[in-house]
Amino acid sequence: MESLNFTLLLDPLGLFFISVILLISLPSAVYSLGYLKGEYSSAKKALGWFLLVLFIASMTLVVSVSNALVFLIAWELMSLVSYFLVVFDTEHEKSIQAGTIYIVMTHLGSAFLMAALMIMYKYAHTFDFFAIKNACLLMPAQVKNIVFLLFLIGFGTKAGIVPLHVWLPYAHPQAPSHISSIMSGVMIKTAIYGLIRFVIFLLGVNSWWWGGLILVLALITCLVGVIYALMDRDLKRLLAYSSVENIGIILLGVGLSMLFIAKDMPYLAIFSLIAGLYHLVNHAIFKGLLFLCAGSVYKACGTRDIEKLGGLIKKMPQTAVYFLLGAMAISALPPLNGFVSEWLTLQAFFLGAFKLTGGLKLFLGICASLLALTGGLAAACFVKAFGIVFLALPRSNYASQAKEVSLSMRVGMFFLASLTVVFGLAATFIVGWLAKVAAAATGIDISRMSFALNNLTLSLKSVKNVYLSSPLLALILAGLGFTVFIVYRLLSKEKTLVDNTWDCGYYKIGPRNEYTSTAFSKPFRIAFSFFLLPYRKTQKIRESFYHVKSFAYETYTTPVFKKYIYKPLLTWVLGSARLMRRLQPGSIHLYLTYIFLALLLLIIFMPKF
Amino acid sequence: MIKISLIILQLLFFIGVAPLLSGLITKLKNNLRMRRGMSILQPYYNLIKLFAKGQVVSGTTSWIFKITPVVVISSALAAALLVPVFIFSTPLHFTGDFLALIFIFSLGRFFLALAALDTGSAFGGMGSSREMFISSLVEPALCLTVFSIFLQFGSTDISVFKSSTPISVSSIIGAIALFLVAIAETSRIPVDNQETHLELTMIHEAMVLEYSGGALALIELAAHIKQMIWFLLIAQIIFPVQAVDLSSPGGLFFWTGWQIARVLLIAGAVSLVEVSVAKMRLFRAIDFLGFVFVLGIIASICAILRV
Amino acid sequence: MQFTILFAVLISTYLMVIAKRMPALIRAFRYQSFCLFLATFLMAIKQSEPDLYAVAALLFILKVIFIPQLLYRTVKKIKAKEDLGLFINPQLSLLWALGFTYLSWEFSTNFISQGNEVKAVMLTIAFFVVLAGIFLMVSRMTALAQIIGLLAMENGIFLLAAAVTGGMPFFVEIAIFFDVLVSVLIMGFFVYRINKFFTHIDVNKLSRLRG
Secondary structure (H helix, E strand, O other), rough: OOOOOEEEEHHHHHHHHHHHHHHHHHHHHHHHHHOOOOOOOHHHHHHHHHHHHHHHHHHHHHEEEEEEHHHHHHHHHHHHHHHHHHOOOOHHHHHHHHHHHHHHHHHHHHHHHHHHHHHHHHHHHHOEEEHHHHHHHHOOOHHHHHHHHHHHHHHHHHOOOOOOOOOOHHHHHHHOOOHHHHHEEEHHHHHHHHHHHHHHHHHHHOOOOHHHHHHHHHHHHHHHHHHHHHOEEEEEEEHHHHHHHHHHHHHHHHHHHHHHHOOHHHHHHHHHHHHHHHHHHHHHHHHHHHHHHHHHHHHHHHOOOOOOOOOOHHHHHHHHHHHHHHHHHHHHOOHHHHHHHHHHHHHHHHHHHHHHHHHHHHHHHHHHHHHHHHHHHHHHHEEEEEEEEHHOOOHHHHHHOOOOOOOOHHHHHHHHHHHHHHHHHHHHHHHHHHHHHHHHHHHHOOOOOOOOOHHHEEOOOOOOOOOOOOOHHHHHHHHHHHHHHHHHHHOOOOEEEEOOOOOOOOOOOHHOOOOOOOOOOOHHHHHHHHHEEEEEEEEEEEEEEEEEEEEEEEEEEEEEEHHHHHHHHHHHHHHHHHHHHOOOOOOOHHHHHHHHHHHHHHHHHHOOO | OHHHHHHHHHHHHHHHHHHHHHHHHHHHHHHHHHOOOOOOOOOHHHHHHHOOEEEEEEEEHHHHHHHHHHHHHHHHHHHHHOOOOOOOOOOOOOOOHHHHHHHHHHHHHHHHHHHHHHHHHHHHHHHHHHHHHHHHHHHHHHHHHHHHHHHHOOOOOOOHOOOOOOOHHHHHHHHHHHHHHHHHHHOOOOOOOOOOOOOOOOOHHHOOOOHHHHHHHHHHHEEEEEEHHHHHHHHHOOOOOOOOOOOOHHHHHHHHHHHHHHHHHHHHHHHHHHHHOOOOOOOHHHHHHHHOOOOOOOHHHHHHHEE | OHHHHOOOHHHHHHHHHHEEEHHHHHHHHHHHHHHHHHHHHHHHHHHHHHHHHHHHHHHHHHHHHHHHHHHHHHHHHHHHOOOOOOOHHHHHHHHHHHHHHHHHHHHHHHHOOOOOOHHHHHHHHHHHHHHHHHHHHEEEHHHHHHHHHHHHHHHHHHHHHHHOOOOOOOHHHHHHHHHHHHHHHHHHHHHHHHHHHHHEEHHHHHHOOOO
């Protein structure tokens, strides 16, 4: 056995991921100062801090080691520490359940990773990255395909690719909010790092269907994630599902890049990887921010159920602003950061389709349009999340007694909220940096490519002029807004009256009249009923035949993946386990007999071996 | 300096002319229904009347409700700056392309939907939910249409949408798809109905139900501008013009005439559709937009085959 | 001489297999250990190595005197029935044992080239003792029988080492002795505890503990 090699690999790719990790972890840590106050005993708080530091350290290790075995150890460490963080609220039954699902799924993924690394080891005879990289050149294509699929499943479990995403909506909401923020913002991105590092950097893409497969999976992930997010009424679970969606968008960039590498189109490969990485850091920022805001709402109100909230914009004005910025960014509204990366991803699809030939053109076009659908649904989802939680009147006592959260929490949120603006406006610089990262990951020489930086405008030199200038756009929007506001103020001299909302003649309009989250998502539930399989339960309580005293109405959606994939799988596993249990009756003699029989068989068949 | 004056000119053009287009369509519709109808200038009277009036704001609302009209109108105007009107290139064409335009529209819509929820009435929620529903289904169809156009011109920059080649099949199909998208986006029959205030059917109107006075005027103006932008875009795609010499008065005159004529043609088509079709129920919109999506696919295939 | 001792080991192992009662089993184990001691002692004289003397002495003290004595005491102390609780009766056990002997012979002739009969027989018997040890563990109910089975296996492995390499290194030998001693002590203690809790030492009934 070779000795473990602890040298670090700090190439631009690793450094990029380290900076993403720190960028999200530090504000979350600051936030946790206020968040943990009054929730836990001091010993538990100390434990929380210890786990947090260990978690950040293990993630940093994952993205910076240069040895596959050390990578695996760091990966496992990260998974285990995050498991303990998921079950941090041990008094909740749900946390334990979420933790169990998480640990099972994550180890399933690790098993695939191990298998892939073993195959790599077989060819390289060492775990060192560069030796593996060289050895992979000699690997037969068939083996490469298998290794790729193993990596895809292994990292896909961590990233939450549908249908391996089941753990995500359980685990992320159950962790304390600053941890959810780090898990959703950063931890699932380490899987993207793994895909880039192991598949693009080490293994080398050799057939275009790899990228195609990732594209298809990523699209399914996007749509499933966002549709479930739209349906959900638990604020943090909604965000978790939205993470599934965004991982899909990131993977679209990565998969597209792999497609172009295989098709030998270096410029587009770099460009799509830039788009993917840009969305990665953007998602880290706004999802981190949104989870922190959701944590503030939870801390202030004591519930995560959207239907019980409302009107928080008046009670928690600052949190509301931060959440609004996060929601705008994730809905890709200009000039915030999500807009830039989604624009880049769409452009990558378009440009790719322009350069490719035949059916792939149409394929990329349809991919782009489904990405647009995802964007539209995400906007609807966050209109719902912000509108129901923060606007109108409080729907319950939880919300009406809320107070703005403490300073350290606001500082954490403020930092990330300002980053959504900064990363939107500084697009050209960031694209320049990401180009270096993408070059390091793909090994493509970018010195002769141009991702132009003139006048803060992104212009793509590979085709006819396509431009985007987010700062200019922001300037125009702000200037127009300001002018309109001034002109409007000058023109309208009449007084503004404050009155009630129009109530159609109903005598008392209150929170009960407001639209609910379930009602908001109803059209979507009907439009996607082929997938969501909604059903309802109604119950009438009558005093007499003519008078219905109360009417209960509940609506549900069928958890398709749980019901049709995981349930049967689990039943099958348990069934076979029950069969296996007959081998294990508890009799020591029988166990000894097994050993004995094995020994006898070995002796008898020894000459055959 | 010329650029800045061009920008201002373009903004004033949109603010000044966009309501006229709405008035024209209403007039045309009424005439088609054998009615006299109101004056073409009626939208201007409405706007002036609204500006002169005071506002009534619900006590339930927050600052979101107050800033929304400003956001909506400035996003509409920002989008207007990306569309070529006077010359082939827009003054700010390097700010963004067709895709950016779509995103800018969604900014205004996002705030309008939030403001509707802010009022706390069921109407607002209903409108906001439906609007987001329709718009999210519009997105893929729109994106595919843009894609088919992109394949022809090799760029999503709107000022590039002019070809020296004769008009292609994919342009026509793409423009039809875009026309249907525009119908959905400008809340016209058969997807929505601007003229009704019946709570069961209204979408856009339900969102702005709580607005009054100047705020409502801004939102209506934004709607007019948005409609104008859509028409100009469709015109740009379906009737691409060969480069004309703009320095000569003749060329300029031809260009202006052509620009007006093609927008009028589209306005005519819209009013014809509005008169001849009944409004669909909400969930039929899925089929409608699915049809647009298929049109987009056909347009893309045509573009791939270069016909 | 060597052959005689080896056959004595074989016979004593047969005795263990057919033993029906605890004292008989312990006695047979004592005979087996004594034979091993003799073999080691003879080898020590022949090679005049101090290490081997020490090993022989340890073998004698531990396996011939101390451990059997300990087992006797445990049997007395827990006042359990002296029956071993046979799954397979003595006659059938003997038949099995004969079968094992043949199997071991077949097995060892795979390794040892022809003409080296002493080594072949030694390997056969060593294997057989290991097999018989496991067989005892499998086919006898009481926990004490399992301990003795384990000890018999250990004897077999000792023989095996002697047959294959001419004895293990001294320190390994010593270590194994202490291992065995400690395990016997611990298991004896456990047997005592099991008896105290369940009022019997029938391992078969432990299956009730299964979840």
